Amino acid sequence: MKGFVARQLSKFAGSMLVTPLVALLLIFVVDFFTIPGFFEFRLINNQLYGSLIDILVHGSPTMILAMGMTLVIATGGIDLSVGAVMAISSSVMCIMINPSIIGLNLADPQFIINNPQYTWAPLFLVFTVPLVFAAICGLWNGMLVAYWHIQPMVATLILMIAGRGIAQLVTNAIQIIIFNDTVAYVGNGFILVPFTVFIVAGVFTVAWLLTRRTAIGLFIESVGINSRSSYYAGINEKRIKLVAYAFCGFCAGIAGLMVASNLRTSDANQIGLYTELDAILAVVIGGTLMSGGRFSLLASCIGALVLQSTITSMLSYGVPASAIIAVKALVVVVVLLLYAEQIRTYGRRILAKLTTQTPATQEAAQ
């Protein structure tokens, strides 16, 4: 039994989850001593409130982006366009609800405001069409990278810049306010915990099954480490890349819907702004190498939570929102230090001392 625990423990110590978890724990420990009531929950109208809940709500879009980004980075690529794709998906969703802007007006504005059940397109299309568009954006990126051999940074930069323009075009550069209750529920609803948490769990489950219960995960890692060897081993490395980028676009689409629903508006200028950087940071904190290879979806999600907890705690301290980016940078430096080889060897030495001592002392006690 002891041996089993030790084995599981050493397996965990070798896994990618340790570093991001340690980082998250450090933040929580600091918060525990410095922010009164940080871990308190209040139940109001059958809904939980508290700082931890805030972290989950606001961290949800980043977690979803990070999962898509993880697969892209694992293939050795990068996707800078996720923020712009978020804007596109939110604009497409809003135009599906209320297309009056582009002249397809069917009901008068007062009617829309007074009827919170109204959507122009059927509700399921309101949710699926934007996701299809987002996935197409991802496919476009994947095509440029895998089949046209454009550097991922450059290839996705194209959509990063063009995407917001496309989003503006869709809504005629007008912010469309969301009056529909169901749509607004996605980003604001509660079933004890925020509804977005269920979406994150759903995306995680799908992504995990897709990568770990099929061979796709292994192929992504293999392509990221050595794409030529993978090609010789019979892996269609282009198609693997295409799938990774398409999934990343799809995730960005979901994140876009979430944010637009939360804000109850389509704002092509603001939705998803700079989120590509958060997503990349979350993946880095999660321990996936920027050069590709081994990845962990869960570690990336925890990485996103590390980022969000920093922001939430800083807001609790009263740091102005505009200065938070600087603090975020500090957290990134600390986490990267945790990954540095020198500090790792030091930590391993301490761990080795602890593990060799415990059985010995136990035997001595017997």
Added chain:
Amino acid sequence: MPDPTNDIIVMTGIDKTFPGVHALQNVDFSVARGEIHALVGENGAGKSTLIKVLTGADRPDKGTIEFDGELVVVRSPLYAQGLGISTVYQEVNLCPNLTVAENLLIGRQPKTLGFAVSWKSVNFKAREYLKQLDVDIDVTQPLGSYSIAMQQMVAIARALSVANAKVLILDEPTSSLTEHETAQLFAVMRKLKGEGIAIVFITHFLDQVYEVSDRVTVMRNGAHIGTYATSSLSRMELIRLMLGRTIADLDDMTAHKMAASHHIAADSLIQADNLGLSDSVAPFDLTLHSGEVVGIAGLLGSGRTEVANLLFGVDKPDSGRMTMDGKVIHEFSPAASISRGIALCPEDRKVEGIVSELSIRENIVLAMQAGQGWFRRIGTKAQYSIADKYISLLSISTPSADQKIKNLSGGNQQKVILARWLAANPRLLILDEPTRGIDVGTKADIQRLVVSLAEEGKSCVFISSELDEVLRTSHRVIVMRDRAKASEFSGEVDEKGIMQAIAGSES
């Protein structure tokens, strides 16, 4: 033989071991002033390791180096440069976007007032350096605007000018040059030789050895085979020395092989008619049967690997056709080949074989999984049992199947890659240099494995630089020369005939 007192470099008893490979075994090597000394040998012979020891990139485990009559310890490439040993590598490692003059004088530009670069004198000096090589070009143009040969010249000019070079090492300088450019390079080499500079010339083009060198040193399997005056060594003899006949470890394989030959199927498995790809390999005919080992012999660059790449679908042929079981193959790609039952163990293990960060288990199941597609995943338990099976079958020495493949020695890595292809259960297994850079024991293991695979009814193509190895394992031998099929030998081993075919008609 030149006068020994004229030697500028004398390396004695150099020994170097890398994990899993004895790269240099008690090697003696000397170079005299004013000679062009060719260094030849197949891949893995130890040429580059010897040069690395000489230029300070690697430290020898044993042995001494004398330079200009004095015992030296070459600590670093910089130290070697200080001594006057300059090296020009195969790939020109200069900056193509800088001008020729900048490339020549980068880091030591003449300055006025102590800081401002004086471009006038930079360009003047650059022109002067090039003039020593009888090269007259516009030094203010970017280096990239000139041909590879000219860039090579600039690299040589830089190598000569950085230090007061007494020894110039040229590592495969002609591999990307045209005939005319090569002649240009040789003219420069002869001129430098006339000035008393010793030149070490590494090449795998034997014509060039005879054209330009005074002496030739042959290396094989990390050992110094001999140093000869080029004019007194026949071409046949040189090739025999390079390819070698290792007496060690000869077992009853021939008998084994002959017994296996009874299993050779009458019908062909693969038939290539006039299959070829321009700029790669000239159209060739080839028939492969189940239960047969077909060896492909030839020197490096003779088109061996290109044949393998065509058969495996890495390259798409632009002429001829290939049939398998009588059906014409239209789709050429590794993935399609694997599903068809063709496997290739590629030549460059590091670049085309291993996936360094993945475990042994994952490396082994990779091709099998690729053959099964994305969605029918091989369960983790099944993966372990496959991996453990091959670890014991091929006696791969590792603590566990979870070890990353990059932590294994070269020989064990090669076994893992072999296991990957055996696990995919191919009908045709193409092995391109499967024994390169690995120890003798593992070599014998792999040779034996190939023969036993044929016994089981698989068809094997065995490509190797070592003629001996090809002869021992193969029922039939194809000889490649100058990127074309030169001839085919079957039945009784005709070693002399094969060597003649490898060397070409001139000998």
